[in-house]
Amino acid sequence: MIGDACSLPIRRVPTRAGAVGVIVAGQAGPRLPIVLIHGGGMDRAAIAWARLIGPLSADRMVVAPDLPGFGASLSLDPVGSAAAMADIVGDALDRVGVDRVIVAGVSMGGDVALNLALRSPDRVAGLVLVAPGGLAPRVRNPAVQLLAWAAAQLPDALLLPLVRWGNRHVGQLIRRMVADPATLPPGIAERFVREAARDQAGIAYLRYNQASLAPTHLRNDLSDRVGSIPAPTLFFHGANDRLVAPADSRRAAAQMPRARLVIVPDCGHLAQIEAQDRFRVELGLFLVEHRL
Template structure:
């Protein structure tokens, strides 16, 4: 229960950065094209989001997946907050690892980070893949919901952190609010999600992200006015039944971006790369092949 999950095909590397230690999962040959994978929020980490992808992708690509500060096995670095700072952190890590010309893949909060990576560090990325990405809605559904969410994030840590720890004990309930069918998830992923949720500082990284992006009347991370500036090829992959991030944001982003397409998956919730693994791997493989033509 206390042993961190390691996806098949992955190895663990510790990278000193910003006075701390970043846990990075790596697979494949460093000589192959680089895929930089950015996990989501809540009780996520690199091993959870990308558990099913390391083995198939490592056969051809150099796969790199870090735990962001405040998540997983990364230690000694305070959570950086919003997606802009997360993007800068990922870019600094990529530089430390000698990565360039990467295809960046992000899910949920990590999709928000990858969009910002493409905007803030365009020379680093040659293509992006966004799975149910955050950062593409002007506001939460309804003024009351927006105001309530903002007020909650304004509470002091002495209130928020115990509340997060209490909520994290109900792992089964949390998963049922994220995925269409919990039985579609590997048992190993469910166990790691539970282990991550019960860490002493679990939720702190996601809390700092939400404090940065949720405003009293609107979302501070809405990138729809800016995504048209992203010209690299982009693939959006979104579950049609996503209960957390409306697919409409992905649809609108694709409409505004010059080189983007959307794969919308029926009977699929928020963790689309895990729930619809075979479909995602097929779409991703086709996208990557197109970049090499």
């Protein structure tokens, strides 16, 4: 077992992209609801937030959607960009009946959360960003950027077999994404492997990357806009993250008026899973500090 979230019921919530699967836990009350947005690849709400939905729902409503093309929404056509995914999250929140919320996102989900905060600033009362995407001007250097863009332009007849080949090696990839595989909860890597074995798995993340890549830069770079986000923000980033540079979070936090950055030593990309106890402490302090 990797956490109670795996057994929670999933609601089908209408959006402009179709009916997305959403975990809704806890009860509406005086505390603001928290929205949990999963990452890319083979992620889904019940993996990214498996051991956190239960504790968070003890005193507030938790809403954790699976974005189109992921998890319980795998059958839906992917929507591509983080901005389009933010609109889907907004639709789901409207249907669930929650307005002002705290939004937490990991990796690609952090990119979605940032877009939601920029597009609907009155809705987002607080942001929690775990190794967020959307804050880099390019992939490493100009040459690597150009190669990544060129690869993303290949036809599906070539790209989709590559996606399926990569899916067969997800277990190894997950263990390389963390600083110490021993920190992973039992069964978590196997859950990613099971997701990768599903038909159409990985295509939505491919479409996100295709939407983000340009020949010379990343189209989803929000680093010149985040300074306008008024919501208090917690950045939580593993110091040994090899997928999203901690420097991206450091630069963004320095520009934002109410941001705090936590860099976790001996921690990789899956920071909220690898350092779950530290994450819960920092999140709790953040919620208390800002009376959320």
